[in-house]
Amino acid sequence: MILFKKTTELQQHLITTTKSGQLTGFVPTMGALHEGHLSLISRSKRESGLTVCSIFVNPTQFNDPKDFEKYPVTIEKDILLLEQAGCDVLFLPAVSEVYPDGLTAGHFELGTLETILEGQYRPGHFQGVCQVMHRLLSIVNPDILLMGQKDYQQCMIVQKLLTLIGSKATLVISPTLREASGLAMSSRNMRLSGPDKEKATAIYHSLQWLKANIHPGPTALLTSKAREQVMAAGFDKTDYISICDAATLATIEHWDGRAKIVALAAAFLNNVRLIDNLPFN
Numbered sequence: 297m298i299l300f301k302k303t304t305e306l307q308q309h310l311i312t313t314t315k316s317g318q319l320t321g322f323v324p325t326m327g328a329l330h331e332g333h334l335s336l337i338s339r340s341k342r343e344s345g346l347t348v349c350s351i352f353v354n355p356t357q358f359n360d361p362k363d364f365e366k367y368p369v370t371i372e373k374d375i376l377l378l379e380q381a382g383c384d385v386l387f388l389p390a391v392s393e394v395y396p397d398g399l400t401a402g403h404f405e406l407g408t409l410e411t412i413l414e415g416q417y418r419p420g421h422f423q424g425v426c427q428v429m430h431r432l433l434s435i436v437n438p439d440i441l442l443m444g445q446k447d448y449q450q451c452m453i454v455q456k457l458l459t460l461i462g463s464k465a466t467l468v469i470s471p472t473l474r475e476a477s478g479l480a481m482s483s484r485n486m487r488l489s490g491p492d493k494e495k496a497t498a499i500y501h502s503l504q505w506l507k508a509n510i511h512p513g514p515t516a517l518l519t520s521k522a523r524e525q526v527m528a529a530g531f532d533k534t535d536y537i538s539i540c541d542a543a544t545l546a547t548i549e550h551w552d553g554r555a556k557i558v559a560l561a562a563a564f565l566n567n568v569r570l571i572d573n574l575p576f577n
């Protein structure tokens with residue numbers, strides 16, 4: 297694996313080493329890598345000839361400065377994991393390399409998708425995601441962009457961004473990898489104690505419970521019971537547990553039994569904010 301910290305050097309390498317007809321797969325991450333990230337690297341290696349991973353903790357997508365400061369950084373271990381996974385190129389830029397003109401950005405027209413769920417509770421978050429993705433895409437110029445369904449709404453936002461900026465990249469969405477307990481793998485899990493990791497499984501259990509108990513009709517009672525379950529397990533606060541249209545993320549207040557739906561959750565356990573989702577059908 298070759299590591300680049302400078303944009304120009306990475307671009308030069310990509311131009312000179314990419315063989316004609318060879319596809320470039322790109323896996324953007326914020327590091328503190330786990331099996332979920334590595335599953336994206338494996339998928340990229342199956343679907344492309346050259347896999348580029350980036351590790352960049354993007355300051356502009358953190359609406360809470362404390363969350364940014366506490367974001368886990370494990371670079372040496374990450375490099376080892378990427379080597380073992382057979383990643384070809386790692387891009388590890390400094391903030392000044394990604395944002396040479398400063399952190400302020402233009403506005404991306406994302407519509408209501410950025411005001412609901414994550415967007416409602418993390419104002420500005422998806423603008424920051426688009427800002428960094430726009431920049432990274434213009435640097436790497438991949439054919440395939442690999443992202444995790446764990447960040448369901450982010451995948452929808454990025455799909456929209458690809459259209460807005462006319463990117464040639466095809467978005468490939470990979471399933472959520474989970475611990476044996478059901479807990480969705482996440483870099484933020486590193487901040488949970490052993491007992492809290494056990495408690496944290498309540499999110500996934502509540503989503504599974506919703507999936508098992510949903511019937512055509514109103515959904516409000518079900519989602520409020522799911523929230524109670526998560527709070528009873530020891531969570532401090534739920535931002536949302538919602539049943540939504542799988543294609544638009546509009547809240548489904550009354551399910552007709554046919555529409556494709558997904559349950560999404562965000563909740564705090566000891567100041568660690570965890571998210572998860574489960575498509576139903």
Ligand code: AMP
Nearest residue numbers: 325326327332443444446447472473481
């Ligand atoms: P992050 O480093 O959290 O920004 O995540 C980088 C990429 O890995 C994103 O596309 C995430 O959706 C994906 N990802 C994170 N956790 C998982 C997981 N448990 N399973 C699959 N993909 C994941």
